[in-house]
């Protein structure tokens with residue numbers, strides 16, 4: 244080796260050693276973000292909040308005087324972001340490092356490892372995301388308008404015929420839009436096997452994903468214990484969820500294939516892919532991605548829409564003054580001669596309805612802790628170490644109830660999104676859809692389904708609190724239920740009364756036109 248080469252090598256080795264030492268020093272030298280004290284061996288294993296997790300983290304954020312929190316158990320690090328400035332810095336500006344998903348051991352037991360929302364930040368995810376962008380971006384999402392109109396009008400008819408069953412009508416609307424757009428599958432009743440399978444998969448599965456909800460997430464080896472062993476509830480539940488997840492994929496896929504074989508092609512994401520497969524050809528990766536997207540959307544779109552719609556009906560019954568203002572705006576623009584349409588939204592002439600939509604998403608975000616992102620590498624922020632692999636939860640609840648951004652945050656007040664002249668203000672960021680490269684890819688589809696449902700129901704019905712036998716209103720409780728990642732309004736009753744003979748006629752004739 245020449246002296247020059249050995250000098251270069253020595254210099255390189257020195258640089259590498261110094262770099263390695265500086266990283267080690269940094270890692271050792273910097274503390275994790277604040278959080279509850281860790282106990283020997285188990286860390287914070289007993290500290291993970293099992294109920295009201297988002298609200299508890301928000302309280303901890305006050306207690307530890309830090310928007311960024313850290314808890315850890317058995318080497319699993321969890322970081323919770325409670326302030327928008329931290330979410331923006333890490334998940335948006337440093338998206339390169341924070342677009343991964345954590346390895347959550349229970350995911351495999353649930354059979355959810357191919358769920359697009361759970362994929363790591365890799366080429367497989369990029370292909371899924373690209374296909375979704377092509378189909379769900381703002382301009383493309385218009386293609387779902389006729390389907391959304393048809394399904395919302397069906398809901399109006401169901402509410403007219405069987406108003407007490409509003410919860411069932413919500414479920415059918417929320418599941419049938421993704422099922423029809425993904426597979427061309429028509430689900431008309433709650434007995435439908437696709438609705439049954441989604442019921443038995445999505446909520447029980449979502450319940451097990453949060454840290455602390457299953458010991459398998461903390462000690463993965465526990466996942467190897469057979470489901471029949473006593474006291475392994477989460478392993479048993481996961482095995483059932485896995486079965487129903489397979490059914491969620493199998494039933495609509497077989498349906499599409501049979502329709503295809505009969506030559507009765509109903510337009511949908513999957514049929515469109517199959518058509519291309521037999522004409523131009525598609526790669527096996529693309530075929531698999533479309534199948535994964537279809538079943539992910541069927542789960543991701545339905546439960547979030549069910550949760551928001553449930554909150555909407557409840558909030559309308561609870562706040563008649565808000566309902567009346569929205570109805571006055573609808574009556575002024577639409578009148579009693581037709582049902583509202585998407586052009587009423589794009590005209591910009593319904594600022595109150597727009598504010599109502601934003602306030603619903605703020606007040607009742609269905610996924611209060613968002614979906615966890617993961618740190619791909621060690622990162623240093625505000626003097627703290629965020630270790631590689633840490634799960635990063637954007638606490639959507641804390642962001643949407645941040646008093647400095649939304650004064651009086653626990654009051655339902657659409658006016659907060661209006662300016663002094665009654666026009667919609669520029670706070671159009673729906674935090675409930677998440678962040679960065681993993682932001683909800685279906686947000687335009689979700690927004691138009693929700694807006695059309697809200698405006699159509701308010702155009703036709705008065706929603707009121709239940710009454711006792713003397714005709715007095717019964718107060719509704721404010722209880723919400725949590726299913727791991729998801730938050731739904733607890734059971735309640737309310738009444739739907741058609742607003743006028745004209746509204747009834749419009750609903751009846753919408754069946755013929757939609």
Ligand code: HEM
Pocket residue numbers: 359360361372375379539540543544547548551608609610613614615616675676677678679680681682683684685686688689690693
């Ligand atoms: C009101 C309804 C909805 C809400 C509140 C909602 C909320 C969310 C949230 C919080 C995330 C995680 C974002 C993050 O990681 O930061 C997400 C991801 C996702 N959402 Fe939605 N969503 C809704 C409706 C929909 C609809 C209608 C679709 C499909 C058409 C959809 C498809 C997805 C998919 C595929 C992902 C995963 C994206 C990825 O990991 O790259 N969602 N959604």
